[in-house]
């Protein structure tokens with residue numbers, strides 16, 4: 001038995017560990033008179049108090065700086081909980097049924113029915129009844145997490161089964177059940193959603209965020225509505241602010257989202273990845289790859305000042321890097337590829353670079369255009385001075401993005 005002198009201030013008191021919360025003040029006062037005669041308290045290897053709260057309090061009141069403690073090695077949280085309960089039940093008055101029930105409900109996440117029944121000496125059937133509602137809530141919460149993990153397309157069902165200690169069949173049943181749940185119809189559309197009926201996607205009001213170049217949510221909803229199905233896998237290697245993540249979650253699409261720079265708070269849903277390194281190894285076959293790259297120099301230094309940022313490259317490097325990546329996606333046989341980009345009008349609007357035609361050339365051998373949509377900007381993006389200048393030079397100002405969706409043939 002390892003008994004040591006431990007500093008009072010180092011003892012860790014965990015309120016949740018003990019079956020009974022009330023403190024017996026008279027007992028502490030009695031103990032306080034003769035702390036040196038008290039048997040050692042029991043703590044574990046990281047100083048968590050397992051048994052001896054009154055003795056510890058008595059030492060504190062007596063102004064002692066250390067206390068004798070027996071150190072018990074606990075192997076797990078469950079082991080610690082069981083010991084704390086058993087040792088505390090050995091002395092003092094019997095626990096009431098209400099106290100036992102409270103303990104059972106509190107501990108049923110961590111301990112099995114069998115373990116609880118053995119510790120509190122109550123039949124398993126009673127423990128099962130007492131904990132029914134709580135166990136249902138816990139199961140619901142676990143199932144939601146299983147479903148959320150499955151939407152992150154880098155997780156396989158086998159990974160998830162292992163993580164939650166359930167069978168693959170259970171994982172597959174939960175996914176099936178949850179896919180068709182909630183505020184969406186069976187096909188995965190948001191119930192109050194109204195798709196754009198025509199190929200010009202006019203926004204009634206902009207839902208732009210503070211993230212430069214974020215793709216409006218409504219556009220993403222339409223893209224997924226028209227070109228994917230419930231539980232399709234969507235790959236977005238330029239996730240930025242994470243519009244795809246949010247809309248995929250709402251419409252029950254699996255998503256593989258990444259970006260060169262992951263904005264803080266999005267680490268669970270967006271992976272850090274530079275497209276110059278090709279396709280990530282754990283990417284499953286995408287039903288739809290959605291590519292929303294920086295619109296070249298229009299976004300210069302907006303996302304970062306790094307030379308690896310597509311917005312900061314020369315035009316040749318921009319095409320070489322992006323098209324190299326596109327070829328890998330083609331090689332991987334992504335079922336659909338959607339690209340959104342605005343033509344660049346630069347050098348005082350005199351030079352016009354229509355990017356989408358470059359990309360179309362790379363895709364044309366293996367892919368067929370399924371649809372081309374025009375995504376207009378508001379004319380407010382040009383001020384009166386710019387418009388005057390353009391008029392003088394007989395220049396027509398560009399005011400739209402192209403969104404083209406290709407299908408593997």
Ligand SMILES: C[S@@+](CC[C@H](N)C(=O)[O-])C[C@H]1O[C@@H](n2cnc3c(N)ncnc32)[C@H](O)[C@@H]1O
Nearest residue numbers: 213214215238239240241243260274275309310
């Ligand atoms: C137009 S924004 C994407 C916006 C996103 N769709 C959204 O809704 O928030 C372009 C993104 O490309 C990323 N990017 C730039 N160069 C990259 C590269 N080489 N590899 C991966 N991502 C890159 C930027 O960090 C930026 O977030």
